[in-house]
Amino acid sequence: xxxxxxxxxxxxxxxxxxxxxxxxxxxxxxxxxxxxxxxxxxxxxxxxxxxxxxxxxxxxxxxxxxxxxxxxxxxxxxxxxxxxxxxxxxxxxxxxxxxxxxxxxxxxxxxxxxxxxxxxxxxxxxxxxxxxxxxxxxxxxxxxxxxxxxxxxxxxxxxxxxxxxxxxxxxxxxxxxxxxxxxxxxxxxxxxxxxxxxxxxxxxxxxxxxxxxxxxxxxxxxxxxxxxxxxxxxxxxxxxxxxxxxxxxxxxxxxxxxxxxxxxxxxxxxxxxxxxxxxxxxxxxxxxxxxxxxxxxxxxxxxxxxxxxxxxxxxxxxxxxxxxxxxxxxxxxxxxxxxxxxxxxxxxxxxxxxxxxxxxxxxxxxxxxxxxxxxxxxxxxxxxxxxxxxxxxxxxxxxxxxxxxxxxxxxxxxxxxxxxxxxxxxxxxxxxxxxxxxxxxxxxxxxxxxxxxxxxxxxxxxxxxxxxxxxxxxxxxxxxxxxxxxxxxxxxxxxxxxxxxxxxxxxxxxx
Amino acid sequence: xxxxxxxxxxxxxxxxxxxxxxxxxxxxxxxxxxxxxxxxxxxxxxxxxxxxxxxxxxxxxxxxxxxxxxxxxxxxxxxxxxxxxxxxxxxxxxxxxxxxxxxxxxxxxxxxxxxxxxxxxxxxxxxxxxxxxxxxxxxxxxxxxxxxxxxxxxxxxxxxxxxxxxxxxxxxxxxxxxxxxxxxxxxxxxxxxxxxxxxxxxxxxxxxxxxxxxxxxxxxxxxxxxxxxxxxxxxxxxxxxxxxxxxxxxxxxxxxxxxxxxxxxxxxxxxxxxxxxxxxxxxxxxxxxxxxxxxxxxxxxxxxxxxxxxxxxxxxxxxxxxxxxxxxxxxxxxxx
Numbered sequence: 001x002x003x004x005x006x007x008x009x010x011x012x013x014x015x016x017x018x019x020x021x022x023x024x025x026x027x028x029x030x031x032x033x034x035x036x037x038x039x040x041x042x043x044x045x046x047x048x049x050x051x052x053x054x055x056x057x058x059x060x061x062x063x064x065x066x067x068x069x070x071x072x073x074x075x076x077x078x079x080x081x082x083x084x085x086x087x088x089x090x091x092x093x094x095x096x097x098x099x100x101x102x103x104x105x106x107x108x109x110x111x112x113x114x115x116x117x118x119x120x121x122x123x124x125x126x127x128x129x130x131x132x133x134x135x136x137x138x139x140x141x142x143x144x145x146x147x148x149x150x151x152x153x154x155x156x157x158x159x160x161x162x163x164x165x166x167x168x169x170x171x172x173x174x175x176x177x178x179x180x181x182x183x184x185x186x187x188x189x190x191x192x193x194x195x196x197x198x199x200x201x202x203x204x205x206x207x208x209x210x211x212x213x214x215x216x217x218x219x220x221x222x223x224x225x226x227x228x229x230x231x232x233x234x235x236x237x238x239x240x241x242x243x244x245x246x247x248x249x250x251x252x253x254x255x256x257x258x259x260x261x262x263x264x265x266x267x268x269x270x271x272x273x274x275x276x277x278x279x280x281x282x283x284x285x286x287x288x289x290x291x292x293x294x295x296x297x298x299x300x301x302x303x304x305x306x307x308x309x310x311x312x313x314x315x316x317x318x319x320x321x322x323x324x325x326x327x328x329x330x331x332x333x334x335x336x337x338x339x340x341x342x343x344x345x346x347x348x349x350x351x352x353x354x355x356x357x358x359x360x361x362x363x364x365x366x367x368x369x370x371x372x373x374x375x376x377x378x379x380x381x382x383x384x385x386x387x388x389x390x391x392x393x394x395x396x397x398x399x400x401x402x403x404x405x406x407x408x409x410x411x412x413x414x415x416x417x418x419x420x421x422x423x424x425x426x427x428x429x430x431x432x433x434x435x436x437x438x439x440x441x442x443x444x445x446x447x448x449x450x451x452x453x454x455x456x457x458x459x460x461x462x463x464x465x466x467x468x469x470x471x472x473x474x475x476x477x478x479x480x481x482x483x484x485x486x487x488x489x490x491x492x493x494x495x496x497x498x499x500x501x502x503x504x505x506x507x508x509x510x511x
Numbered sequence: 512x513x514x515x516x517x518x519x520x521x522x523x524x525x526x527x528x529x530x531x532x533x534x535x536x537x538x539x540x541x542x543x544x545x546x547x548x549x550x551x552x553x554x555x556x557x558x559x560x561x562x563x564x565x566x567x568x569x570x571x572x573x574x575x576x577x578x579x580x581x582x583x584x585x586x587x588x589x590x591x592x593x594x595x596x597x598x599x600x601x602x603x604x605x606x607x608x609x610x611x612x613x614x615x616x617x618x619x620x621x622x623x624x625x626x627x628x629x630x631x632x633x634x635x636x637x638x639x640x641x642x643x644x645x646x647x648x649x650x651x652x653x654x655x656x657x658x659x660x661x662x663x664x665x666x667x668x669x670x671x672x673x674x675x676x677x678x679x680x681x682x683x684x685x686x687x688x689x690x691x692x693x694x695x696x697x698x699x700x701x702x703x704x705x706x707x708x709x710x711x712x713x714x715x716x717x718x719x720x721x722x723x724x725x726x727x728x729x730x731x732x733x734x735x736x737x738x739x740x741x742x743x744x745x746x747x748x749x750x751x752x753x754x755x756x757x758x759x760x761x762x763x764x765x766x767x768x769x770x771x772x773x774x775x776x777x778x779x780x781x782x783x784x785x786x787x788x789x790x791x792x793x794x795x796x797x798x799x800x801x802x803x804x805x806x807x808x809x810x811x812x813x814x815x816x817x818x819x820x821x822x823x824x825x826x827x828x829x830x831x832x833x834x835x836x837x838x839x840x841x842x843x844x845x846x847x
Contacts, residue, residue, distance in 0.1 A: 303734055327736025335734060344728040346794055355724065356735040358717050366717040410735065 002029050004064055004162050004193040005050065011058030012045055012217075013220040018044045021318030022059070023219045025212055026248040027162060027193040032184060034196045034208035034225065037448075038237055038455065042217040043197050047164050050195075051083040051349055052076030056085050082155025088147050092140030097122035100154045101138050128190075145176035152183065155443045156192075163187065164195040169203060171291065181207055188304045197286045201230045201493055213237055231486070237486040238457055250445070251481075253281030253465050257315065258449035259331070259418050261300060264309035269295035271473040277418065277449045282440060292473040293453045294336055297420045301333035301432040302326040313418065327356065332416035334407050336453070338424035341365075345396035350377035350390055352406050356414040380409035384439060393460065401425075401432025408439060419443065419450040425459060437463060457485045469494075539839060540803045542785055547807065548625035551814035558817050567697065567806070567813045570682070572698035573598075573761045575805040577776055578783035579709045580753035582801045585784055586713070587725040587746055588793025589645035593634060594754050595776030596656035599769070601627045601758035603619065603660045606669030609677065616674060623757045630656065631751020635744035660770040668767040679762035698760050702802075705756060710798035712749075722746055726793025782829070783808055786836040807832065 005027035013022035020042050027033050035043045048054040050061065052070030061068055063079050070076040073083075091101050097119045098105075106117040117213050122135040131149055139147055148168060169177045184194060184207060196208055204211060204225065211228060213220040214238040220236050260276040269292035277283050285293045298304045300311060302320040311318050318329045326333070335341035343352050354361055356374045361369050361376075377391035386405045388398055395406055404424060411419055421440065425433045440463060454460050458511055460467055467479040469491035476494040479487055552559040577594045584591040608619035630652070637648040671677040680697060687694030713719040721742045725731045733739045762768045787804030787816040789796030808829060815825045 301734070322738065323734050324736045324738045332736075333734065338730070341731055341734050344724050344731050346727045347724065351720065351724075355720075355732065356737070358720060358737075362717045368715055368717060368720065370715070414736070 002064075003027070003062075004029055005195075006062040007046070007050065007059065009059035010046065010049060010061070012042075012049065012054065013057050016219060020049075020056075020217045023217070024212065025050075025219070025368050026222070027195060029161075029191045029193055030188045031210065032188060032194045032196050032208045034198065034204045034211045035214070036198075036204065036211055036233060037214035037220075038457070041214040041237070044166065044212070045217075045252055047083065047166065047195060047197065050076070050162075051081050051164060062490060077105055077158045077160070080159060080161040081164070082158055082160030082162065084148065084151045084166065084168060086157060086166045086168075086170060088144070088151055090147055090150060091141045093138060095136050095138055096142075096150050096153075097135040099150055100125065100135075100157050105325060121157075122153070125156055129153060129156070130186055131179075131183065135150065143176075144171040145173075145179070148180070149183070150170070156187075160191050160503060161191070162195070164197070166197045167199070168196070169198065169200065177203070193337060199493070201233065204233070234486055234489050238489060250441075251465055252376060252441075252445045253278040254447075258313070259300075259317075260312040262310040262312075264296065264299055264311075265307045266295065266304060267307070267473075268292075269473045270299055273470075273473075273475045275468055275478075277451060279417075279447050279449050280444050281465050282444050282450045282463050284460040284467040285451060285470060286460045286467055286471035286488050287455075289455065290472075291470040291492065293470050295473075296470070297333055297422055297451065297453060300326070301331055301420065303333065303360075306363065327414060327416065330417040331420070332356075332411035332414055332418070334411060334422060334424060336426060338403055338407055338426075343395050343403060348392045348394050349381070349386070349398070349406055350374055350391040353377045353380055353391075353409045353413055356410050357437055372509055377409075380413065384409055384412075385435065399438070400427035401430070404428055404436060407422045407440075408436070412443075417447075418449045418451075420453070422453045423455065424452060425454070425456070427474070433459075457488055460488070461485070519705070540807065540836065541798060543836075544803055544807050545808065547810050547814065551810065551817065554814070555817045558814055563813065563817070565699075568699040568702075568838060569682075569696050569811050570813065571766070571805050571809040572696075572702040573757050573764070574776065574779050574783060574808065575702045575756040575802055576705050576753060576760060577780040578787075578801045578805045579705055579798060580750040580757070581777070581780040581791055582787075582796055583709065583713070583722060583746055583750050584645070584783050584797045585726075585755075585781070585789055585791060586793060587721050587743065588729070589638060589743075589747075590649065590781070590791070591634065591747070591750055592646065592649040592777050593630075593652040593656060594757075594780055595778075596653045596660065596773040597627065597630050597754040598758040598761060598768055598776060599749060599773030600630065600656040600660045601755035602762035602768040603663050603669065603770055605759055605762055606671065607663060610669050611672045612670060613673070616677065619674070620680075620759060623759055624752055627751040627753070627755025627758070629751070631754070632744055632750040634751070635747030638747065639740035639743040644686060655773065660768075664768070665769040666770065668769045670765070671762065672768045677763055678766050679763070681760045698764060701756065701760060705753060706798050706802050709710045709753070713798060717846070718742070718745060718749075723794055726795070728794075780805075780810060782833050785833060804836075 003026060005023040005025065008468065009021065010020050010023040022044055023042065025046060033194060034459055035047070037043050044053065049056045052075055063081065068079055069224045070079070072354050091102070095101070100122050101118055106121065108112045108114045108262045119135050126133040129149070129152065133149065134148070139150060152163070168180060170182060187194060198204060201503065211225050211233060212222045213233060215237060223232070256279045257276050258279045262274045264270050264273040273296050275283070287293050296305065299306045300320070302322045302325055305321055311320055313329045314329065320326045320329060339345060344355065361373050363369070374391050380386065381388060381391060384405045386402050386409065388402060395403055398406065424440065428436065440450060440452065452460070452463050461483070465481050467481065467483060467488065469476050469479065469488055471492050471494050476491045479491070523534055523554050548559070548590070557563060566738055577598060580594050581591055601623045605623035608614045608622045609616065634649055634652050636647050637643045683697050684694045686700060713722060719738065721732065725743065727737060783804035784801050785791065785804070786807055787797070787800030787802070789800060811828055811832060812825050815828060
């Protein structure tokens with residue numbers, strides 16, 4: 001069995017983040033190699049280096065025995081590395097065959113497109129995959145599963161010997177998954193090596209030959225799948241030194257309920273979600289990517305509309321269908337995507353801080369009291385220790401942690417009693433992280449009711465008084481603050497084993 | 512401690528440099544204007560005469576006011592193609608109220624302004640509530656107002672001969688009354704008053720803050736709990752009201768409401784906005800820039816006419832200036 005890919009000592013630095021630290025990865029001919037790790041462990045970054053999307057900052061990549069440095073995805077493709085992204089990148093209004101050969105269309109001697117040859121070539125690929133496909137129909141009219149087959153065919157059309165699949169089953173139902181696995185087996189038999197990224201443990205056991213686990217940008221280990229239990233893999237994924245991070249976490253929750261939601265529903269990601277939140281409590285929301293945590297937050301905040309369900313604030317039923325109504329009801333939401341949804345990047349710190357409460361700074365005619373805005377902003381800058389040369393600095397020039405503090409300042413100024421923090425420390429460096437944790441604890445101690453959504457289990461465990469776990473749109477359980485990461489992971493993957501039923505014919509939107 | 516002070520003062524200096532950079536476009540546009548004025552003055556002795564300068568300003572007044580309306584909408588990352596025909600429609604409304612119904616000016620003029628506001632609100636409603644892209648919504652309304660104007664007038668102009676003082680709204684000169692040496696027409700005065708007011712709204716009020724925020728990141732504004740739909744409607748309404756002012760200025764200058772003109776004005780207005788450095792992708796722009804842009808267009812038209820360049824070629828030059836202005840802006844942005 002020859003080695004298709006050999007990556008060693010791979011380093012990748014992003015501004016402020018050491019994303020990959022001396023990572024190794026090996027892929028053999030005819031092997032399905034699962035790549036596992038929590039969100040942010042560095043799996044995607046590693047695969048983007050292999051597929052030429054990113055350039056590495058250190059280490060070596062060998063593809064089929066040759067040292068390679070890919071300047072772009074095209075070069076990787078030419079070297080035989082194909083990638084099937086979680087979000088498919090097909091052109092909906094072109095046919096299957098046109099999509100597969102886009103930019104490489106066969107022409108006849110007059111230089112005119114040879115549509116017949118195009119279709120024939122496409123058919124040949126599907127014959128090799130042993131898949132029935134009408135190569136002349138528009139991609140946009142097909143199911144996600146079929147579209148994925150087209151992506152695979154497209155990758156194979158480059159004679160890829162190496163195929164990277166990023167969460168390929170996320171949007172497939174059981175029959176479709178089995179069909180995908182059949183194709184994977186077929187590709188294996190042809191000697192193709194497959195890198196398989198997935199969160200679903202049972203799939204890993206079923207399809208993969210070996211598993212490489214990553215954590216925090218580092219290589220943890222590689223195992224033969226058949227000799228390794230799911231528990232082992234989970235503990236490799238989460239096993240970090242917890243004792244470093246345990247600090248005193250005073251229970252500040254009192255017994256008044258600030259927020260109660262009953263049977264919230266919206267599409268695939270919010271299914272019958274009910275919970276309540278007390279004043280002074282920090283409720284952590286754990287779950288894997290796409291579990292529906294952000295979606296729950298968005299319906300409570302009115303950013304997306306509820307299909308059904310009830311929301312009570314301080315015991316009163318609230319009908320929230322826009323964010324402005326949520327804010328009136330005292331609910332604030334700090335988005336996971338602060339650059340797109342949290343901040344107006346081109347505007348300055350003071351404007352961003354005042355944006356949600358601007359009426360307070362206007363006269364009856366709407367004329368702004370600029371001095372008061374600046375004063376208020378400066379107060380928050382010192383209170384939250386926002387590092388900025390002045391309140392008039394554009395927020396896009398601040399670091400991630402300081403940007404997050406600006407968003408927090410905006411909501412503190414608005415004085416909401418219920419605050420939902422979605423990934424509050426994403427893209428924030430370690431120092432600023434603990435400052436943000438302190439701010440959250442102080443807020444809880446002052447009587448605010450707080451929800452923290454985080455994909456980092458240590459963060460959830462460190463902050464929360466109580467932990468809600470979601471999986472595939474369901475709230476699968478509540479855990480006390482002193483639970484283990486393993487217990488959370490079990491609930492976060494809970495329905496994957498049990499609810500292998502019905503209606504999964506839906507397109508995935510990563511949360 | 513010491514370090515941070517030094518640091519922050521350095522950064523303070525940086526932000527000064529940045530502010531200068533941000534104003535660069537206006538600086539270049541203004542230099543361009545001066546350059547054009549000097550050039551034409553050298554080329555023809557007839558250019559730099561008080562009477563000619565006044566006629567340039569007078570010619571700018573209508574397009575300038577329309578461009579102010581367009582600027583407000585464009586900063587929200589929208590576009591308003593209906594400003595030209597809405598202007599005409601408001602002039603026609605004034606004609607109906609003043610001439611056909613014989614109402615006094617203190618009813619006729621607010622009536623026309625109200626028509627502008629309501630028309631703008633309607634466009635805003637289409638954009639905000641029905642999610643029709645601004646380009647389409649205002650393209651449709653552009654035709655609607657054109658047709659309505661023609662239908663109301665039966666295709667014939669309405670004259671204001673019976674309304675005493677109507678012509679003075681634009682062509683009279685309050686300033687000239689006080690300072691006979693500067694017979695600046697009221698139309699120009701109104702242009703500058705509208706510009707100052709719009710500039711104040713843009714930089715000093717809640718509405719202005721939201722206009723920029725809508726253009727920079729509408730979703731972030733919505734998720735800040737701001738009712739973005741409502742504010743969008745406010746912006747389009749305000750733009751509509753300003754179009755009505757342009758309509759009254761135009762009607763007053765030609766002493767009539769001409770239902771057939773108006774279409775095409777929106778492009779001149781947008782040209783002025785763009786030359787003035789306002790970004791069509793929203794979030795950036797100034798009223799001063801727009802006024803400079805409108806003046807550049809008038810100066811070029813006037814100067815070339817004085818030099819006896821045929822009108823066809825004047826249009827070619829104006830078009831080229833738009834391309835040049837935006838290209839210069841892109842060049843500069845690429846460098847920084």
